[in-house]
Amino acid sequence: MLTAVLAAGTLLATAAACSDGEDGASSPSRASSTASASGVAASPVARRTTTASPDKNTLTSAGARTALITEGDLEDNWSQVTEKTAQSWEDELLIGTVDAQQFLTGKTQAADCQRLLDGLYGDDLLGRPSGASELTGFTEGDSRLLYQVAAYDRDDLDKSLDWLGSLTTECDEFTAKASDGSTRTVQVVEASLPKSGDAREGITVTVAGTSGGSKVTLTLDVAAVRVGDDAITVTNGGYDGADHDSTKDAVSHGTTRLKDVREGRTPAPEPSEFD
Incomplete structure (x- = not known):
């Protein structure tokens, strides 16, 4: 079982590296890199829905x-x-x-x-x-x-x-x-x-x-x-x-x-x- 998990982690990391090289996208965030290295895929949905904080100067x-x-x-x-x-x-x-x-x-x-x-x-x-x-x-x-x-x-x-x-x-x-x-x-x-x-x-x-x-x-x-x-x-x-x-x-x-x-x-x- 341990060998299978490590192998899966290696495949995920290799796939992410190949993807970056093919489409020229910038490096993923530190959190995404850590998740891939540990064998847990980062959620692409979470990255897409992240928005900037509201401008504190907006008058209510x-x-x-x-x-x-x-x-x-x-x-x-x-x-x-x-x-x-x-x-x-x-x-x-x-x-x-x-x-x-x-x-x-x-x-x-x-x-x-x-x-x-x-x-x-x-x-x-x-x-x-x-x-x-x-x-x-x-x-x-x-x-x-x-x-x-x-x-x-x-x-x-x-x-x-x-x-x-x-x-x-x-x-x-x-x-x-x-x-x-x-x-x-x-x-x-x-x-x-x-x-x-x-x-x-x-x-x-x-x-x-x-x-x-x-x-x-x-x-x-x-x-x-x-x-x-x-x-x-x-x-x-x-x-x-x-x-x-x-x-x-x-x-x-x-x-x-x-x-x-x-x-x-x-x-x-x-x-x-x-x-």
Whole structure:
């Protein structure tokens, strides 16, 4: 019996060597070599079904929720609202049709400016997320701060950031007509942001028009920061202006939280003074 087992082991090892020599395949793994040498054939099915470990940086819904900022990440007296409340924030002053005739390049610039208004109203400035997406909101007096974390297709995300950065030139000042015939005047200027994340863009948008028969001006800080294939988006402001410091806090501390989540760490409950 022992002679038969040894002979079988020799035949298996010889067959494996001949096979490698005939098809030019690379050497088997150390585990497969050991199995052949001991007379036990390695399972080809096991080798075919072996897959790489999931990317630890893939953002999950739970991870996106953990990456959301809290009241502790913002200075002053911001109060967090429910997700349902934050999702319902839609300012009608942002609804309007941009007239292409006011631009040098006509339809191209008008489309960019229309996309800005529609994106601000629908909270999807960076486009549709390709994966997990979560949001939260905060209020302070009449001001609102909407904060989003989402996973995107990398190429689409980079294009959206480039588009956002171009708006200070393409849409520096334009008008849009509301359904009642009234006109909104919109201005877009650059907003400075902390050097957070892998890429970032910030603008401040003011929309002057009429609401409830009264003249009003809506001012919004808009910030977007890319971290790998994920991004945070901040929209902050109201009819009394925008608190730029709160926007910067949300960007700085939010980027740190998202980095922690992507690297498998639990974000600190309170931001560090060194962030």
